[in-house]
Amino acid sequence: NAGVTQTPKFQVLKTGQSMTLQCAQDMNHNSMYWYRQDPGMGLRLIYYSASEGTTDKGEVPNGYNVSRLNKREFSLRLESAAPSQTSVYFCATRTGKMGNEKLFFGSGTQLSVL
Amino acid sequence: AQSVTQPDIHITVSEGASLELRCNYSYGATPYLFWYVQSPGQGLQLLLKYFSGDTLVQGIKGFEAEFKRSQSSFNLRKPSVHWSDAAEYFCAVGAHTGTASKLTFGTGTRLQVTL
Numbered sequence: 001n002a003g004v005t006q007t008p009k010f011q012v013l014k015t016g017q018s019m020t021l022q023c024a025q026d027m028n029h030n031s032m033y034w035y036r037q038d039p040g041m042g043l044r045l046i047y048y049s050a051s052e053g054t055t056d057k058g059e060v061p062n063g064y065n066v067s068r069l070n071k072r073e074f075s076l077r078l079e080s081a082a083p084s085q086t087s088v089y090f091c092a093t094r095t096g097k098m099g100n101e102k103l104f105f106g107s108g109t110q111l112s113v114l
Numbered sequence: 115a116q117s118v119t120q121p122d123i124h125i126t127v128s129e130g131a132s133l134e135l136r137c138n139y140s141y142g143a144t145p146y147l148f149w150y151v152q153s154p155g156q157g158l159q160l161l162l163k164y165f166s167g168d169t170l171v172q173g174i175k176g177f178e179a180e181f182k183r184s185q186s187s188f189n190l191r192k193p194s195v196h197w198s199d200a201a202e203y204f205c206a207v208g209a210h211t212g213t214a215s216k217l218t219f220g221t222g223t224r225l226q227v228t229l
Contacts (some may be wrong), residue, residue, distance in 0.1 A: 004157070016163055031215070035219075040123070042118075042204060042220050042222050043204065043219040045216060045217070048216065049129075059218075085122055090158070091156070092158075094215060100165070101160070101163075101208070103217065105158045105159070107155070107156055108156075108157055
Protein backbone atom coordinates (compact mmCIF):
# COMPACT_ATOMS: atom_id res chain seq x y z
CA ASN A 1 0.00 0.00 0.00
CA ALA A 2 1.33 3.42 -0.94
CA GLY A 3 -0.45 5.29 1.90
CA VAL A 4 0.09 9.03 1.35
CA THR A 5 2.00 9.97 -1.79
CA GLN A 6 3.40 13.44 -2.38
CA THR A 7 4.82 14.78 -5.62
CA PRO A 8 7.29 16.18 -6.36
CA LYS A 9 9.86 15.30 -3.70
CA PHE A 10 12.05 18.28 -4.52
CA GLN A 11 11.39 21.55 -6.32
CA VAL A 12 13.27 24.77 -6.92
CA LEU A 13 11.31 27.85 -7.95
CA LYS A 14 12.14 31.42 -8.75
CA THR A 15 10.33 34.19 -6.92
CA GLY A 16 6.97 34.81 -8.55
CA GLN A 17 6.62 31.39 -10.17
CA SER A 18 3.62 29.24 -9.43
CA MET A 19 3.33 25.55 -8.75
CA THR A 20 1.05 22.91 -7.30
CA LEU A 21 2.06 20.28 -4.78
CA GLN A 22 0.13 17.09 -5.22
CA CYS A 23 -1.04 14.70 -2.51
CA ALA A 24 -2.92 11.46 -3.00
CA GLN A 25 -4.00 8.82 -0.50
CA ASP A 26 -5.27 5.31 -0.93
CA MET A 27 -6.51 4.81 2.63
CA ASN A 28 -10.04 6.13 2.11
CA HIS A 29 -9.66 8.74 4.85
CA ASN A 30 -11.97 11.73 4.94
CA SER A 31 -9.66 14.31 6.52
CA MET A 32 -6.53 15.60 4.85
CA TYR A 33 -4.00 18.25 5.88
CA TRP A 34 -1.13 20.33 4.57
CA TYR A 35 1.67 21.28 6.96
CA ARG A 36 4.91 23.14 6.48
CA GLN A 37 8.00 22.36 8.54
CA ASP A 38 10.65 24.97 9.22
CA PRO A 39 13.72 24.69 11.45
CA GLY A 40 12.96 25.67 15.02
CA MET A 41 9.24 26.06 14.31
CA GLY A 42 7.96 22.52 14.14
CA LEU A 43 5.03 21.77 11.89
CA ARG A 44 2.44 24.44 11.18
CA LEU A 45 -0.93 23.76 9.61
CA ILE A 46 -1.55 25.54 6.33
CA TYR A 47 -4.97 24.19 5.27
CA TYR A 48 -7.09 21.18 6.02
CA SER A 49 -10.05 19.42 4.52
CA ALA A 50 -12.53 17.57 6.72
CA SER A 51 -14.13 15.86 3.74
CA GLU A 52 -14.42 16.00 -0.01
CA GLY A 53 -15.61 19.43 -1.10
CA THR A 54 -14.65 21.28 2.09
CA THR A 55 -11.49 23.15 2.99
CA ASP A 56 -10.53 25.41 5.88
CA LYS A 57 -7.64 27.64 6.78
CA GLY A 58 -5.09 26.55 9.30
CA GLU A 59 -2.47 28.55 11.15
CA VAL A 60 -0.48 29.91 8.16
CA PRO A 61 -2.70 30.01 5.04
CA ASN A 62 -1.47 33.25 3.45
CA GLY A 63 0.09 32.74 0.03
CA TYR A 64 -1.49 29.34 -0.48
CA ASN A 65 -4.62 27.86 -1.98
CA VAL A 66 -5.91 24.32 -1.83
CA SER A 67 -8.24 22.05 -3.75
CA ARG A 68 -9.88 18.89 -2.52
CA LEU A 69 -10.47 17.42 -5.93
CA ASN A 70 -11.98 14.20 -4.67
CA LYS A 71 -11.64 11.99 -1.64
CA ARG A 72 -8.20 10.81 -2.69
CA GLU A 73 -6.49 14.05 -3.68
CA PHE A 74 -5.69 17.28 -1.87
CA SER A 75 -3.44 19.75 -3.69
CA LEU A 76 -1.62 22.83 -2.43
CA ARG A 77 -0.97 25.72 -4.80
CA LEU A 78 1.50 28.56 -4.56
CA GLU A 79 0.30 31.25 -6.96
CA SER A 80 3.33 33.52 -6.68
CA ALA A 81 6.14 31.88 -4.75
CA ALA A 82 8.19 33.90 -2.27
CA PRO A 83 11.48 33.05 -0.52
CA SER A 84 9.56 32.87 2.77
CA GLN A 85 7.78 29.82 1.38
CA THR A 86 11.03 27.84 1.25
CA SER A 87 10.17 24.90 3.48
CA VAL A 88 9.41 21.21 3.65
CA TYR A 89 5.75 20.52 3.00
CA PHE A 90 3.92 17.51 4.39
CA CYS A 91 0.55 16.16 3.45
CA ALA A 92 -1.28 14.03 6.00
CA THR A 93 -4.50 12.12 6.37
CA ARG A 94 -6.41 11.32 9.54
CA THR A 95 -8.20 8.19 10.55
CA GLY A 96 -10.37 7.50 13.54
CA LYS A 97 -12.92 9.50 15.45
CA MET A 98 -12.36 11.74 18.42
CA GLY A 99 -10.52 9.75 21.02
CA ASN A 100 -8.95 7.30 18.61
CA GLU A 101 -7.36 9.28 15.85
CA LYS A 102 -4.06 9.01 14.04
CA LEU A 103 -2.33 11.05 11.36
CA PHE A 104 -0.50 9.41 8.46
CA PHE A 105 2.14 11.54 6.77
CA GLY A 106 3.63 11.56 3.33
CA SER A 107 7.40 11.73 2.95
CA GLY A 108 7.40 15.44 2.18
CA THR A 109 8.21 17.91 -0.58
CA GLN A 110 11.31 20.03 -0.15
CA LEU A 111 10.70 23.40 -1.81
CA SER A 112 13.28 26.11 -2.34
CA VAL A 113 12.28 29.55 -3.63
CA LEU A 114 15.16 31.63 -4.91
CA ALA B 115 -5.81 28.43 21.36
CA GLN B 116 -3.68 25.46 22.21
CA SER B 117 0.10 25.49 22.29
CA VAL B 118 2.96 23.10 22.95
CA THR B 119 6.42 23.76 24.33
CA GLN B 120 9.34 21.41 23.95
CA PRO B 121 12.10 23.11 25.94
CA ASP B 122 14.95 20.92 24.71
CA ILE B 123 16.04 21.54 21.13
CA HIS B 124 18.74 18.88 21.12
CA ILE B 125 19.51 15.99 23.49
CA THR B 126 22.39 13.53 23.37
CA VAL B 127 22.29 10.23 25.26
CA SER B 128 24.45 7.14 25.26
CA GLU B 129 23.05 3.91 23.89
CA GLY B 130 21.53 1.93 26.73
CA ALA B 131 20.87 5.00 28.86
CA SER B 132 17.39 6.15 29.83
CA LEU B 133 15.64 8.98 28.03
CA GLU B 134 13.09 11.60 28.96
CA LEU B 135 11.88 14.23 26.49
CA ARG B 136 9.88 17.06 27.95
CA CYS B 137 6.60 18.43 26.67
CA ASN B 138 4.36 21.09 28.20
CA TYR B 139 1.02 22.05 26.73
CA SER B 140 -1.56 24.77 27.07
CA TYR B 141 -5.18 23.98 26.37
CA GLY B 142 -8.43 25.05 27.98
CA ALA B 143 -10.19 21.71 27.93
CA THR B 144 -9.13 18.11 28.29
CA PRO B 145 -6.27 17.73 25.85
CA TYR B 146 -5.62 15.08 23.30
CA LEU B 147 -1.86 14.57 23.36
CA PHE B 148 0.47 12.85 20.93
CA TRP B 149 4.11 12.05 20.38
CA TYR B 150 5.36 11.67 16.82
CA VAL B 151 8.82 10.67 15.60
CA GLN B 152 10.48 11.78 12.38
CA SER B 153 13.46 9.96 10.91
CA PRO B 154 15.67 11.89 8.46
CA GLY B 155 13.97 12.49 5.12
CA GLN B 156 10.72 10.94 6.28
CA GLY B 157 7.29 12.03 7.37
CA LEU B 158 6.13 11.74 10.95
CA GLN B 159 5.07 8.48 12.57
CA LEU B 160 2.82 8.22 15.61
CA LEU B 161 4.54 6.86 18.72
CA LEU B 162 1.70 7.10 21.20
CA LYS B 163 -1.34 9.12 22.16
CA TYR B 164 -3.37 10.07 25.20
CA PHE B 165 -7.09 10.78 25.16
CA SER B 166 -8.44 9.73 28.52
CA GLY B 167 -8.14 7.08 31.20
CA ASP B 168 -4.82 5.73 32.39
CA THR B 169 -2.34 8.59 32.51
CA LEU B 170 0.60 6.34 31.62
CA VAL B 171 0.38 5.32 27.99
CA GLN B 172 2.48 2.81 26.14
CA GLY B 173 3.56 3.26 22.56
CA ILE B 174 5.55 1.58 19.87
CA LYS B 175 9.30 0.91 20.01
CA GLY B 176 9.29 0.69 23.81
CA PHE B 177 8.29 4.31 24.44
CA GLU B 178 5.89 5.48 27.10
CA ALA B 179 4.53 8.85 28.19
CA GLU B 180 2.83 10.10 31.31
CA PHE B 181 0.11 12.74 31.34
CA LYS B 182 0.29 15.01 34.38
CA ARG B 183 -2.58 17.44 34.42
CA SER B 184 -1.26 19.36 37.43
CA GLN B 185 1.97 20.09 35.56
CA SER B 186 0.44 20.40 32.07
CA SER B 187 3.05 17.94 30.91
CA PHE B 188 3.24 14.88 28.72
CA ASN B 189 6.84 13.71 28.88
CA LEU B 190 8.13 10.88 26.72
CA ARG B 191 10.34 8.21 28.26
CA LYS B 192 12.29 5.14 27.28
CA PRO B 193 14.24 2.99 29.77
CA SER B 194 17.06 2.04 27.39
CA VAL B 195 17.78 3.93 24.20
CA HIS B 196 18.92 2.20 21.02
CA TRP B 197 21.02 3.81 18.30
CA SER B 198 18.07 3.51 15.94
CA ASP B 199 16.08 5.89 18.17
CA ALA B 200 18.11 8.83 16.86
CA ALA B 201 15.50 11.07 15.24
CA GLU B 202 13.43 14.16 15.86
CA TYR B 203 10.53 13.91 18.25
CA PHE B 204 7.45 16.09 18.21
CA CYS B 205 4.82 16.53 20.88
CA ALA B 206 1.39 17.67 19.74
CA VAL B 207 -1.91 18.69 21.29
CA GLY B 208 -5.19 18.18 19.50
CA ALA B 209 -8.41 20.12 19.33
CA HIS B 210 -11.57 19.39 17.44
CA THR B 211 -13.39 21.95 15.36
CA GLY B 212 -16.56 20.56 13.92
CA THR B 213 -15.76 17.35 12.13
CA ALA B 214 -12.03 17.87 11.73
CA SER B 215 -9.25 17.82 14.21
CA LYS B 216 -6.30 20.17 14.25
CA LEU B 217 -3.02 19.31 15.84
CA THR B 218 -0.63 21.92 17.15
CA PHE B 219 2.94 20.67 17.15
CA GLY B 220 5.86 21.64 19.30
CA THR B 221 9.12 22.73 17.75
CA GLY B 222 10.67 19.30 18.17
CA THR B 223 13.58 17.74 20.06
CA ARG B 224 16.39 16.21 18.09
CA LEU B 225 17.80 13.10 19.78
CA GLN B 226 21.35 12.03 19.14
CA VAL B 227 22.51 8.63 20.40
CA THR B 228 26.19 7.97 21.00
CA LEU B 229 27.62 4.48 20.94
